[in-house]
Amino acid sequence: MSISNITPAALADPRDLGGPRQPLLRVQHLQKHFPLKRKGLALRGPRPAVRAVDDVSFDIRKGETLGVVGESGCGKSTTARLLMQLIQQDRGELVFDGQTVGSRALPLREFRRQTQMVFQDSYSSLNPRMTIEDSVAFGPTVHGVSARVALNRAHDLLARVGLDPARFAGRYPHELSGGQRQRVNIARALALEPRLVILDEAVSALDKSVEAQVLNLLEDLKRDFGLTYLFISHDLHVVRYVSDRVLVMYLGQVVEVGPAEQVFDAPRHPYTRALLQSMPSTDPLQRTTEAPLSGDPPNPIDPPAGCRFHTRCAFAQPVCGRQMPAFVEPAPGHGVACLRWQPESGYEPTPDFPAMPAPTPAVPLALGTLPDIFPEAHHG
C-alpha cells in the first residue's frame, strides 16, 4: 500500500500517535486454545485443546482495508473476537498505534473506544427490546456523553448510513430488513468514533444487491471518517473488491499476507492458490468442475506436524511433514509460510506453480457454433 492510499482524514486525526508509517494495530504471537475435557481416565499429559488461533502475527496499517480469508473454522472469527478483546488471549499482545492494549497508556476501555466491531448476524447483534436510536446511543453514554447529545449523534449517524432518523430511530430491530439492520450496526460501531472497525462477515448474510449497497456505504464511511478496516469474509470476490492487503489463514495460522492484487494474481502459498481456484468464475465457460481442495481441514485439536497444510497440499514433500515453515518474505511486503520459499529448508526445488489458467479471451461466437455451455442439460 502506498502512502497515497491513506485518506486525508486519517492523517489529520489528532489521535494519531506514531505517524502514518506506524501500524495502527500490531498483532504479535496471538494464541488462543480452547481447552477440552479430558477423555475417560486420562488424567495425565497435556489437556487437549482446540487450537483456534496459534501464533498469529500481523499488522494493520493506518487507513488500509485488510481482508482476512480462509475456510470455515480456520480461526478468522476467533481472531476478530481476540482483537476486540471479547475473549482473552492465552499468549501474545496487541499494540495499538504504539501502545500495548491493556497497559496503563491504553487501558482496555480506551482501546474499545477506538476499535469497534460489526457482527455477521444483523438481528442477534441488536437488542430486540431497544429502539434503534437507543442501541446506537448506548456506546457514547457509556463513555460519559449525555443522553441528549448521544441521541443527537445517533440520529446523525442513522442519516449518515442512509436511514431517515425520523422514520427509523424509534423502531425496533424486528421491524427492519437485514440490510437496514446492518446499517444500524455500522452506525452503532461508528457512534464511538473508532479508528479501527472489525467487520466480521459483516455483509455475508445480506443478499447480493444489498451487499453491494452496504459495501459502497462502508467505502464512503471509511473515506469520510478516516477509518481502518479489518474485513473478514469467506467471499473472495468481495475481499478482492474491498481490500488493500489480504491475509490468508489456515487452521489457526497465517499462511500468506500481501497486497491484494499480488495475493490474488500471484499467490505464493499452495493453499491460497487452491482457495483462489475454488472461486467460482462468472464466466460459464470457465466453470470449475473439480474441487481444487479435497477433504475437510484436519482436526484443529491435533493439527498435523510440520506444515499444517501438507496433508492436503499438491506440492508436499516429505520434509513438509517434519518441519514447521517459517514466515518469509520472498518479495517485500508479501509474506508466506511455506517451505518452498524458505531457503535451505530441505525442500527439493521444483518448477514454480503451473500458471493459473489464463482467462480465455472472449471469442466472438458465430450463431450455430455455440459451445456446449450446459452439457448436463441434454436429457436425451
Place this chain on the structure above:
Amino acid sequence: MSAVLNPPILTKPVQRSRSHGANVLRRLVRNPVAMTAAAVIALLVLVAILAPWIMPADPFATSMFKRLRPIGTPGFPLGTDELGRDMLSRLMLGGRLSLFMGIAPVLMAFVIGGGIGILAGYAGGRVNTVVMRCIDVLYAFPSVLLAIALSGALGAGITNALISLTVVFVPQIARIAESVTTQVRRSDYVDAARASGAPAFTIVRRHVLGNVVGPIFVYSTSLISVSMILASGLSFLGLGVKPPQPEWGLMLNTLRTAIYSQPWIAALPGALIFVTSVSFNMLADGLRSAMEVKS
C-alpha cells in the same frame, strides 16, 4: 470528524413504534381466556381487600346452636361452619391470607431467585457452577417436603410459612433465570455492548434485564397457584395460619369432619382454592403466549 457530523437534521418528530410491553399487553387483552381469568382474580382480590367492610356477619362469632347450617339458610347464605360461624364472611376474609400466601412468597422468590439466577448466568464459569450447584441442593428436595420441613423447623406462623415457601421457590426461579440469562449473555448484542466498553453492571441493567425479566415473570406467575396450594397444605397441617384466623386451607382442614353431614360446605374453601389457582394458571398461560409471539 465533527466537520462531518452536522447538527441534528430531524425535521419531523421521530415516529415511535409500540414497545414490546405494549404489544404483549395488547395481545393479552385480546385473549378471552386470559381476560376471564384476570377478571376472576380481580374480583377475588377486590373482595378480599374489602372484606372487613362488606362481609355480612362477624366471621369470629361462634354459636353452638347454629352449627353446620346448610347453604341458603336465612342470614347465612353459604351456611355455617362447625362452630356456627358465617361461612360467607369467613371465606371473604380468608381470601386475604390465602391470596397473600399465594402471591407474597412468589414475589419474594422472584426478586431473590431472579437476582441469583441473573448473577450466575451473567457471571458464567466457576461462579455459575458454584451458585447453581448450591441451588441444586435445594432443588433436589420435593417442594412439599421442603416446605413442611422448613415450616416445622421454624415453627408455625404466617411469617415462617412465608419464609419456607420463599425458600421452596427460589431455586426454581433461579434455574429459569440462569438459563435465560445464559442465552442472552451469549448473544451478539451483549458482545457488542461489551465491545463498547460498558461495565458489567450497565450491560446487565440495560441489555440483559429487559430480555430476561419477561420469561422469569411468566414462570413466576405460574407458581402462584402452587404457592397457594402449598400454603393451604401448611395450614391444613397446622404449620401455617393458626385458628381462629380464617384461611381457605385451614378451613378445609377444620371442616373435614363435616364432610359427611354437610359436604357442600366442606367443599367451599377447596372450590375457591381451585378457582383461584386455575385462574392464575390461565393468566400465566395467556401471558406466556402473548410474549412468545415474535413480531
